[in-house]
Amino acid sequence: MTRSGAAAEHVGYFHEAVYYDSDDELLAVVLPFLVGGVDEKEPTVVSFGPEKADLVRRALPAAARGGVSFLTGGSVYARPAAAIRAYRELLAGHVADGAGQIRIVGEIPRPSLGATWNWWARYEAAINQAYDEFPLWSLCAYDTRITPSAVLGDVARTHPRTLHADGQHSLSPSYAAPASFLSAWPPVALDPLQEGPPLITLVSPTAAEARHAVRAVDPGLPLDEIEELVIAVSEVVTNALRHGVPPVLVRYWSGFDRVVVAVTDGGSGPTDPFAGLLPSRDSATGGLGLWITHQSCNYVAFSRDESSFTLRLTAGNPF
Amino acid sequence: MRAAEAPAARPNPAGRHLCFAYADLDEFLTRARAFLADGRAAGAQVRLVGDGLPDLDGVRAESLPDVYDVIDPAAQVDYWAGALADALAAGHSGLQVVGEVTPLVRSAAFGDYEHLIDRFIAQHPISGLCGYDRRVVDPAVLAELACLHPWHNVPEVPFRVHAAAGTGDLAISGELDVTGAAALVRALDRVSPALVEGELFVEASGLDFVDHRSLLQLASYARGRGATAVLRTPLPAAARLVDLLQVPGLRVEAR
Numbered sequence: 001m002t003r004s005g006a007a008a009e010h011v012g013y014f015h016e017a018v019y020y021d022s023d024d025e026l027l028a029v030v031l032p033f034l035v036g037g038v039d040e041k042e043p044t045v046v047s048f049g050p051e052k053a054d055l056v057r058r059a060l061p062a063a064a065r066g067g068v069s070f071l072t073g074g075s076v077y078a079r080p081a082a083a084i085r086a087y088r089e090l091l092a093g094h095v096a097d098g099a100g101q102i103r104i105v106g107e108i109p110r111p112s113l114g115a116t117w118n119w120w121a122r123y124e125a126a127i128n129q130a131y132d133e134f135p136l137w138s139l140c141a142y143d144t145r146i147t148p149s150a151v152l153g154d155v156a157r158t159h160p161r162t163l164h165a166d167g168q169h170s171l172s173p174s175y176a177a178p179a180s181f182l183s184a185w186p187p188v189a190l191d192p193l194q195e196g197p198p199l200i201t202l203v204s205p206t207a208a209e210a211r212h213a214v215r216a217v218d219p220g221l222p223l224d225e226i227e228e229l230v231i232a233v234s235e236v237v238t239n240a241l242r243h244g245v246p247p248v249l250v251r252y253w254s255g256f257d258r259v260v261v262a263v264t265d266g267g268s269g270p271t272d273p274f275a276g277l278l279p280s281r282d283s284a285t286g287g288l289g290l291w292i293t294h295q296s297c298n299y300v301a302f303s304r305d306e307s308s309f310t311l312r313l314t315a316g317n318p319f
Numbered sequence: 320m321r322a323a324e325a326p327a328a329r330p331n332p333a334g335r336h337l338c339f340a341y342a343d344l345d346e347f348l349t350r351a352r353a354f355l356a357d358g359r360a361a362g363a364q365v366r367l368v369g370d371g372l373p374d375l376d377g378v379r380a381e382s383l384p385d386v387y388d389v390i391d392p393a394a395q396v397d398y399w400a401g402a403l404a405d406a407l408a409a410g411h412s413g414l415q416v417v418g419e420v421t422p423l424v425r426s427a428a429f430g431d432y433e434h435l436i437d438r439f440i441a442q443h444p445i446s447g448l449c450g451y452d453r454r455v456v457d458p459a460v461l462a463e464l465a466c467l468h469p470w471h472n473v474p475e476v477p478f479r480v481h482a483a484a485g486t487g488d489l490a491i492s493g494e495l496d497v498t499g500a501a502a503l504v505r506a507l508d509r510v511s512p513a514l515v516e517g518e519l520f521v522e523a524s525g526l527d528f529v530d531h532r533s534l535l536q537l538a539s540y541a542r543g544r545g546a547t548a549v550l551r552t553p554l555p556a557a558a559r560l561v562d563l564l565q566v567p568g569l570r571v572e573a574r
Contacts, residue, residue, distance in 0.1 A: 207496050227556050234530055238497050292531055295563055
């Protein structure tokens with residue numbers, strides 16, 4: 001099975017960032033990428049929000065349109081661990097069907113470049129490993145007009161390559177190996193709710209006590225969101241009690257649109273830099289519980305200081 | 320099993336089977352008195368079994384050896400089936416029994432008996448309150464025995480593996496998480512639920528929480544018997560976790 005285009009000689013995941021500041025610039029990069037994929041009969045996928053997807057669909061030559069599949073609606077990019085799971089299933093399916101290469105162009109939706117960027121940065125780093133078993137060539141598009149500069153810095157550190165509007169490919173000088181990027185533990189901004197006192201503080205509770213307290217602070221979020229947070233709190237508290245260093249402190253805040261739970265223990269957190277993002281079958285180390293947690297919350301943030309490790313979980317609208 | 324042939328099932332036959340662990344005998348006697356009063360009010364024959372117990376409101380305490388000989392689970396269920404038949408024949412609506420069973424815990428077969436009588440109670444008008452002295456019974460053993468009752472007061476084991484009222488099918492209620500993990504495995508081994516065409520149905524309408532470890536355990540138990548476990552529960556979390564984990568040997572029926 002052969003690969004085509006810039007990734008022709010590459011083994012594994014060929015991960016490129018694309019920076020654009022106009023629709024024309026975006027199309028200048030994306031159209032040749034897609035048409036090339038269709039010409040080579042490679043599975044060719046666009047994973048954009050509805051507006052950008054329309055833009056691309058209208059601009060594609062008629063002959064290529066039928067060969068491109070569109071994943072729209074934003075559900076793929078709802079949560080990083082869910083995106084990894086969905087893409088890995090998609091990729092495995094294409095490889096099983098005999099694909100020599102899969103091409104995907106995608107864009108993380110704008111809201112994720114704000115409050116929840118931290119876990120999307122972890123996503124961009126982790127997929128260098130998570131997709132490396134597949135012959136994937138992907139472009140990750142970033143609109144420089146709306147992307148904060150700190151986010152652009154992370155994009156450069158997590159994408160080994162850049163594809164420019166003139167068609168040139170270059171290596172990213174600031175690229176960091178995923179394990180090293182993920183182990184750097186940059187500080188995470190507090191949710192403003194955390195500036196007030198917690199509604200409930202539990203010290204080394206059982207998992208059941210920690211679960212029941214979620215319902216006590218629920219401001220009336222949709223039942224599914226609360227149920228998912230209950231699953232996550234149970235997993236995180238179980239992990240902290242088993243693998244962390246006591247005491248385990250569990251604090252709860254709620255606002256009109258969200259619930260925030262912070263679980264702190266005296267340990268240093270998971271040793272696996274990919275914890276939570278990559279599928280794990282290992283229940284013994286807490287890896288599977290952390291992965292389920294990432295599938296069950298609208299935001300998960302890790303933070304670490306000299307004496308403790310904190311996992312913060314958010315249901316509702318992350319701030 | 321002969322027991323099942325005993326009194327014919329009635330329209331509303333299911334009794335109650337309760338485990339009451341206590342650290343203070345007076346606390347147990349208060350509970351026992353109320354349980355016997357309930358039975359009397361419902362027209363049931365009432366009996367009190369236990370060594371060294373005082374008579375309660377005119378009910379004479381029978382000694383354990385008089386009622387529980389050597390613990391042979393099936394024979395013991397037959398004994399209660401016969402006693403129930405006699406009570407019904409005498410015009411009572413059923414049978415309501417308080418047993419202080421702490422000394423019986425020494426018998427390895429007692430857990431099997433607790434489950435077998437639970438299945439009988441679920442389909443017949445007989446109720447039992449089983450008393451266990453926490454000061455005497457090893458906590459792990461108490462957890463194992465308590466979780467075989469549809470109701471118990473032992474917080475160390477936050478779930479129940481019991482017979483569904485009316486049908487006698489396997490039911491799991493309460494909360495399944497790491498706290499009760501070891502007891503769950505032993506309970507499943509003990510009750511050895513019947514398979515129906517390669518499927519092991521678990522009535523879980525009374526399940527309040529289940530974590531991924533417990534689901535994996537259930538699946539592993541089912542696979543060990545060459546079967547698929549079917550968890551019947553309306554809990555969205557169960558369906559969601561099973562979908563995420565894609566575990567062979569387990570599916571959820573939402574109901």
